[in-house]
Amino acid sequence: MRIVDIRETAIPLKSQLANSSFDFSEMTTSVVAVITDVMRDGKPVCGFAFNSTGRYACGAQMRARFIPRILAAAPDNLLDGAGNLDPDKILGVMMRREKAGGHSERSVGIGTIEVAVWDALAKILDKPLHRLLAERFNGGKVPEKVFCYVGGGWYFPGQTIKDLQDEMRRHLDAGYTMVKMKVGGLPLAQDIKRVEAVLQVVGKGERLAVDANCKFERDDALAYAKALAPFKLRWFEEPSDPLDYALMAELAGFYEPALATGENLFSIPDVENLVRFGGLRAGRDIIQIDPPQAYGIATYARTVAMLERHGWSRRQLFPHGGNQMSLAIAAGLGLGGAESYPGVFGDFGGFADDARVTDGYMALSERPGIGFEGHSRLYRIMRDLAGL
Amino acid sequence: MRIVDIRETAIPLKSQLANSSFDFSEMTTSVVAVITDVMRDGKPVCGFAFNSTGRYACGAQMRARFIPRILAAAPDNLLDGAGNLDPDKILGVMMRREKAGGHSERSVGIGTIEVAVWDALAKILDKPLHRLLAERFNGGKVPEKVFCYVGGGWYFPGQTIKDLQDEMRRHLDAGYTMVKMKVGGLPLAQDIKRVEAVLQVVGKGERLAVDANCKFERDDALAYAKALAPFKLRWFEEPSDPLDYALMAELAGFYEPALATGENLFSIPDVENLVRFGGLRAGRDIIQIDPPQAYGIATYARTVAMLERHGWSRRQLFPHGGNQMSLAIAAGLGLGGAESYPGVFGDFGGFADDARVTDGYMALSERPGIGFEGHSRLYRIMRDLAGL
Numbered sequence: 001m002r003i004v005d006i007r008e009t010a011i012p013l014k015s016q017l018a019n020s021s022f023d024f025s026e027m028t029t030s031v032v033a034v035i036t037d038v039m040r041d042g043k044p045v046c047g048f049a050f051n052s053t054g055r056y057a058c059g060a061q062m063r064a065r066f067i068p069r070i071l072a073a074a075p076d077n078l079l080d081g082a083g084n085l086d087p088d089k090i091l092g093v094m095m096r097r098e099k100a101g102g103h104s105e106r107s108v109g110i111g112t113i114e115v116a117v118w119d120a121l122a123k124i125l126d127k128p129l130h131r132l133l134a135e136r137f138n139g140g141k142v143p144e145k146v147f148c149y150v151g152g153g154w155y156f157p158g159q160t161i162k163d164l165q166d167e168m169r170r171h172l173d174a175g176y177t178m179v180k181m182k183v184g185g186l187p188l189a190q191d192i193k194r195v196e197a198v199l200q201v202v203g204k205g206e207r208l209a210v211d212a213n214c215k216f217e218r219d220d221a222l223a224y225a226k227a228l229a230p231f232k233l234r235w236f237e238e239p240s241d242p243l244d245y246a247l248m249a250e251l252a253g254f255y256e257p258a259l260a261t262g263e264n265l266f267s268i269p270d271v272e273n274l275v276r277f278g279g280l281r282a283g284r285d286i287i288q289i290d291p292p293q294a295y296g297i298a299t300y301a302r303t304v305a306m307l308e309r310h311g312w313s314r315r316q317l318f319p320h321g322g323n324q325m326s327l328a329i330a331a332g333l334g335l336g337g338a339e340s341y342p343g344v345f346g347d348f349g350g351f352a353d354d355a356r357v358t359d360g361y362m363a364l365s366e367r368p369g370i371g372f373e374g375h376s377r378l379y380r381i382m383r384d385l386a387g388l
Numbered sequence: 389m390r391i392v393d394i395r396e397t398a399i400p401l402k403s404q405l406a407n408s409s410f411d412f413s414e415m416t417t418s419v420v421a422v423i424t425d426v427m428r429d430g431k432p433v434c435g436f437a438f439n440s441t442g443r444y445a446c447g448a449q450m451r452a453r454f455i456p457r458i459l460a461a462a463p464d465n466l467l468d469g470a471g472n473l474d475p476d477k478i479l480g481v482m483m484r485r486e487k488a489g490g491h492s493e494r495s496v497g498i499g500t501i502e503v504a505v506w507d508a509l510a511k512i513l514d515k516p517l518h519r520l521l522a523e524r525f526n527g528g529k530v531p532e533k534v535f536c537y538v539g540g541g542w543y544f545p546g547q548t549i550k551d552l553q554d555e556m557r558r559h560l561d562a563g564y565t566m567v568k569m570k571v572g573g574l575p576l577a578q579d580i581k582r583v584e585a586v587l588q589v590v591g592k593g594e595r596l597a598v599d600a601n602c603k604f605e606r607d608d609a610l611a612y613a614k615a616l617a618p619f620k621l622r623w624f625e626e627p628s629d630p631l632d633y634a635l636m637a638e639l640a641g642f643y644e645p646a647l648a649t650g651e652n653l654f655s656i657p658d659v660e661n662l663v664r665f666g667g668l669r670a671g672r673d674i675i676q677i678d679p680p681q682a683y684g685i686a687t688y689a690r691t692v693a694m695l696e697r698h699g700w701s702r703r704q705l706f707p708h709g710g711n712q713m714s715l716a717i718a719a720g721l722g723l724g725g726a727e728s729y730p731g732v733f734g735d736f737g738g739f740a741d742d743a744r745v746t747d748g749y750m751a752l753s754e755r756p757g758i759g760f761e762g763h764s765r766l767y768r769i770m771r772d773l774a775g776l
Contacts, residue, residue, distance in 0.1 A: 026453065026485050054487050060448030065414065097414050099442050100602035101630040101652030104490035214488035242489040243657035246664055264489030269631035276634055277665045 001083060001124070002075060004044070005035040006067045006113060009385050010057030011050075014346050017154050020184030020215040028057040029348060030109070033386040034116040036085075038124050047120025048372050048382040051112040052290050052321045053345055054263070058109040066094040066110055085121045087114055088298045103267040107295045114296025115325055115370075123369040130364055133332025137301045145361040146330050147337030151211070151322055153181025153198065154344070161197045168201040174342065177360030178207045178234060183224065184215035192227055205232040205257075214238045214264065218247055225255040235260040235286050243270075249279025260286035263320035266294045268303050275310045282311040286336070290320035291329050304333060324351050324370050331364055338362070347377040389471060389512070390463060392432070393423040394455045394501060397773050398445030399438075402734050405542050408572030408603040416445040417736060418497070421774040422504040424473075426512050435508025436760050436770040439500040440678050440709045441733055442651070446497040454482040454497055473509045475502055476686045491655040495683045502684025503713055503758075511757040518752055521720025525689045533749040534718050535725030537597070539710055541569025541586065542732070549585045556589040562730065565748030566595045566622060571612065572603035580615055593620040593645075602626045602652065606635055613643040623648040623674050631658075637667025648674035651708035654682045656691050663698045670699040674724070678708035679717050692721060712739055712758050719752055726750070735765045 008030050015024040034047040051058060070078065073093045080086035094110045122129040134142040150171040153164060164181070171179050181198055183191045195210060202208050210233055216224060221239040228236055235258040240247050242264035252259055259280065265271050271289060274280065280287075287307065291300040304314060315336040319326040322341035330338040340362070341349040352365055352374030365371045372379050396418050403412035422435040439446060458466065461481045468474035482498045510517040522530040538559040541552060552569070559567050569586055571579045583598060590596050598621055604612060609627040616624055623646040628635050630652035640647055647668065653659050659677060662668065668675075675695065679688040692702060703724045707714040710729035718726040728750070729737040740753055740762030753759045760767050 022485050022487060024485075028452075055490060055493070056449070056453065058448075058493070060446075061444070064416075065444065097410050097412075099410060099652065100626075102443060102492035102654060105443070105446075105492040105496070108493065238488075241657050243655065243661060245661060264487065266490060267631065269629050273631060273633060273661065273665070277661070 001036055001038050001079070003034055003070060003078065003085075004037050006062070006070060007033045007035070007385050008059040008062050008067075009381070010059050011347070011381060013053065013348060015344065016156070017344055018156070018185070019154065019182050019211070019213040021213040027053070029053065030057040030059050030062070030112055031381055031385055032062070032112050032116045033382060034113065034120050035386055036120055036124070040123070043388055045120055045123050046386040046388065047116040047118065047123065047369065048386075049112045049115035049119060049292055049325060049370070050323075050348060051108050052292050052323065052325070053348060055104070055108050055293055058112070061106060061109040062113060066106075066113055069093050069096055070113075084124055085117050087117050087121065087296065090114065090117050091296065091298055103270070107266040108293045111292045111294055111296040111299070114298065115292045118297050119369040119372070126368050128364065128366055128368060129328040129370050130331035133297065133329065134334070137304070138332060138334045141334055143331050143334070143364065145363050146327055147360055148176065148327070148340050148357055148362040149178035149180060149209070149337060149360070150176050151180045151339045151341050153179065155182055155185040161194065164194060165197055165201050168198050171342070172202065175357035175359065176340070178202075178209070180209040180211055180237070182213065183210045184212040188220075188223055188227055195228070195231060199231065206234050209234040209237060209260065211237040212239045214240060214242055216240050221247060221251060225251050229255055229257065232257050234258065237261065237286075237288070238263070245274060245278040248274075249277065252279035252281060252285070258284050258286055260288055260318075262288040263290050265289060268299065268306055271303055272306055272310075275307065275312070282316070283313070286316055286318055287312070288318050288320045290326070292321070292325055297329060300329060301333065322349065324372060324375065327351060327362060328370050347381060351375065389424055389426050389467070391422055391458060391466065391473075392425050394450070394458060395421045395423070395773050396447040396450050396455075397769075398447050399735070399769060401441065401736060403732065404544070405732055406544070406573070407542065407570045407599070407601040409601040415441070417441065418445040418447050418450070418500055419769055419773055420450070420500050420504045421770060422501065422508050423774055424508055424512070428511070431776055433508055433511045434774040434776065435504040435506065435511065435757065436774075437500045437503035437507060437680055437713060437758070438711075438736060439496050440680050440711065440713070441736060443492070443496050443681055446500070449494060449497040450501060454494075454501055457481050457484055458501075472512055473505050475505050475509065475684065478502065478505050479684065479686055491658070495654040496681045499680045499682055499684040499687070502686065503680045506685050507757040507760070514756050516752065516754055516756060517716040517758050518719035521685065521717065522722070525692070526720060526722045529722055531719050531722070531752065533751050534715055535748055536564065536715070536728050536745055536750040537566035537568060537725060537748070538564050539568045539599070539727045539729050541567065543570055543573040549582065552582060553585055553589050556586050559730070560590065563745035563747065564728070566597070568597040568599055568625070570601065571598045572600040576608075576611055576615055583616070583619060587619065594622050597622040597625060597648065599625040600627050602629055604628050609635060609639060613639050617643055617645065620645050622646065625649065625676070626651070633662060633666040636662070637665065640667035640669060640673070646672050646674055648676055648706075650676040651678050653677060656687065656694055659691055660694055660698075663695065663700070670704070671701070672704075674704055674706055675700070676706050676708045678714070680709070680713055685717060688717060689721065710737065712760060712763065715739060715750060716758050735769060739763065
């Protein structure tokens with residue numbers, strides 16, 4: 001078999017969302033199709049992915065470097081012993097002539113292509129990606145469902161406390177048992193009122209996380225941590241600059257409940273620095289790498305192995321993304337759970353049309369690959385890109 | 389005044405060079421022109437820059453995000469109180485709607501535009517950039533020359549020890565007093581023979597640095613450090629992964645001469661982590677950030693201030709690049725010195741045509757701005773881009 005083409009298109013998210021730190025009005029994402037010469041039902045098997053949310057489309061890097069390197073490579077450098085796609089070898093080909101460091105400039109483009117390669121590989125093997133990942137990376141333990149929480153509670157103009165409570169009631173009514181809300185977009189006293197209002201709806205601190213999206217300088221980070229600690233929330237996410245490990249260690253020194261971070265780290269050395277120098281507590285805190293933004297699934301599995309060497313449990317890992325890619329990865333690798341963004345991020349939010357959440361767990365589909373074919377709004381974009 | 393256009397073009401380096409870790413055969417760079425409506429001698433004042441060497445062209449990010457944000461901004465958000473360009477404000481405009489972390493994906497594009505803004509600003513003020521920078525960031529201490537060493541000793545097929553010695557003799561004959569050579573591309577014993585051969589030419593360890601370009605895993609890094617220590621070299625550069633601060637600290641724990649690193653760090657938090665966790669010694673080791681690749685000159689000046697808070701001296705800072713941008717920055721900010729790549733990197737290597745080195749020091753030109761106008765091969769590309 002061979003890869004006959006790799007295509008990319010940049011799609012605007014058309015989102016009016018804002019968190020404490022920035023808005024998504026210019027945000028785009030790269031949708032990728034890896035087209036193989038393997039035929040099923042008269043059509044070529046294609047793998048799909050997109051570069052998650054929060055990082056801009058990166059088609060230029062793909063077209064200038066990663067795609068030509070793959071298309072020019074000898075089959076031996078792309079295929080495994082069984083003649084199927086080998087994601088690790090393909091990663092190696094994409095990394096040729098890349099200088100050390102400088103990860104985010106390439107990790108998003110490479111990771112998105114790599115995830116699309118996994119989608120194609122699982123389809124050729126005729127199994128869902130979560131099953132393939134469980135076989136390769138979790139001793140074959142294939143789950144039927146994954147814990148899933150809602151990343152919501154965004155700020156919007158004119159929002160009242162009641163609007164926020166109504167949103168959270170909708171999430172609980174939809175079957176979720178845990179929600180996350182934004183903090184840092186209003187003064188501390190007002191944010192605490194919002195937290196208290198959401199706690200009235202969800203009942204317990206362990207059912208609510210808060211996310212500051214890296215907003216705070218040191219003084220505000222300390223003030224928020226002190227004010228939030230008594231609520232014993234599920235976690236306090238990204239209080240400050242994602243690379244300020246010294247401040248994270250200072251917070252971990254006194255903030256008793258879980259801290260969470262990692263969606264803005266893009267390489268294994270960065271994540272290892274976080275756990276070496278960031279003061280995080282292996283039995284308690286949460287790490288949230290985004291696999292398609294951080295070199296893809298093979299690298300994510302190596303990140304998990306590195307974290308296990310540092311004493312971390314997979315239950316402490318929640319991949320960022322709120323999409324079917326992260327869902328399959330959380331399921332296949334036996335992680336703590338996945339995020340969900342119902343009703344936001346346009347065609348790129350949400351899961352398959354028939355996805356259902358019960359008591360906080362999302363049932364997994366048996367569709368081959370990642371299962372984008374079951375997400376009709378998103379799949380329309382992918383199908384058009386591949387010319388299917 | 390206003391910025392009427394910002395243009396970018398990607399140019400292949402056409403370099404056949406290789407270090408221990410990768411070759412430059414696909415390498416490109418972005419050349420930028422910031423075109424103002426200020427007229428001098430009947431032509432618009434234009435600022436120029438390029439994104440140094442080792443990172444690929446990044447015009448797509450510029451065209452999709454940074455250039456439109458500048459061209460759409462109100463003059464108040466771009467100009468200082470005197471109505472001239474304000475690089476800090478322009479940086480803030482480019483950073484709108486950018487998510488925390490993920491620096492290298494944008495720091496190269498933003499930094500290249502920012503350096504071109506400084507070139508235009510200095511030209512409008514009719515002074516060389518190094519003088520403007522000295523006034524703003526070094527108490528007005530304007531130097532007449534800068535220490536400059538040669539980054540050479542590259543590997544090439546069929547190279548003999550005598551070839552390498554001949555190269556180093558040419559550098560000494562050209563007026564340089566310090567050279568750098570690559571290590572890590574051959575087995576340790578052969579690399580040590582190369583080092584000994586170069587030392588025969590340059591005379592003393594303090595006149596030779598070695599650069600491993602991040603090649604080594606831990607065992608090799610330790611072995612090279614042990615083998616190199618007795619030569620008391622000027623510095624041992626980038627032994628390992630640029631983000632592996634733990635290994636750097638281990639090396640700094642026993643390797644007595646200077647270590648050097650930093651050209652693969654792209655943000656202030658990364659550099660602060662290096663000095664907090666990397667075990668580097670403020671009075672001894674060398675930090676080599678590349679300003680156009682790391683958000684530009686205003687950010688570089690803030691990096692210097694951060695390092696001074698950590699006890700570092702400006703004499704320990706050698707900006708990466710080997711071009712007129714780094715030369716002006718080293719001069720203006722009173723740094724330890726600059727690098728030079730004579731005869732390599734095609735049109736992007738070297739300095740002004742009339743640049744002369746005497747006893748290891750490069751004399752500074754009085755051309756307004758960075759002085760690209762004096763570098764005829766490179767300026768031809770810039771002039772064509774700006775339509776001058």
